[in-house]
Amino acid sequence: MDKKQKQSRNKIQNALLTCLNTTSIQSITVKKLCEEAEINRSTFYRHYPSIEVLMSHTISSYFQLLLGEPYKFYLKHHSISESQFYIANNIFSHISHNAYFYQTMFKHYPNFYILLKNHIHQRYIIFFEDTGVQNDMILDKDIVAEYVASAYTGMIQGWVIRALDTPPDEMAQRLITLNSTGPIKLLIDAEKKPRQ
Known part of the structure; x- marks a missing residue:
């Protein structure tokens, strides 16, 4: 072209x-x-x-650029945790740079949420297969990909609705914390803290 x-x-x-x-x-x-x-x-x-x-x-x-090249990153660094931060950082930076598109789509295109979630889900399935980790996971790769895609899509939509009120790198770190610690673990830890 x-x-x-x-x-x-x-x-x-x-x-x-x-x-x-x-x-x-x-x-x-x-x-x-x-x-x-x-x-x-x-x-x-x-x-x-x-x-x-x-x-x-x-x-x-737009979706082509969303996750970057996670498998290439993984091949270079051989680290799932670093790859997850790479993906999260790439997603939130991409959305920040293309805010008008994402704001318009979430607000005016009814099935955009589902399209975005399905795209992230599919890309995670591919990532699991490329890295070979799906063979050693205690849960089925589809369940894990669905959970991760839902977490991303929910956080992205909320962030876009709030007019990107938090820097992209901080959003990436929040998502990594949620995904690696788990929301239930965060609640249990908060419950254990002494109340004032």
Whole structure:
């Protein structure tokens, strides 16, 4: 894809996000999108056959960058715990740099939460398989991936709703603490502390 094609795609994707902030996805027309992007219809159709395909491609392009390359990181460092921090840091940094996209999607695209959770779940399954750790886990890899994906997606959504009120590295550390310690262990430890 040449530079001009990339620019056209970026304009179309940006116009889609702008339109989503004022119009439901079902009501966005190619005409409205082209007006917003300041392109003609033939340019739109050269890149996408429909609004639905545009939406799917836009989401995929952001999700591709979400987790980084955890297996490559793992091969270099041979540490699951360091790989988890790499993934968490990558996710929260990516969302911070692309806040407008994530704010728009959580607010205006009804199944975005599920799409994000499913993506993280699938990437974790792949990570478990690539590293070989799924063979030695005491729980099934799908259950572990589901738990981790749900934790990430819930924290991400809350963070986005709160307008990214906490730095990305702190969010990554919080998630690692929750995942490595477990929420029940945190509650039990808090209960043991003397009350004033």
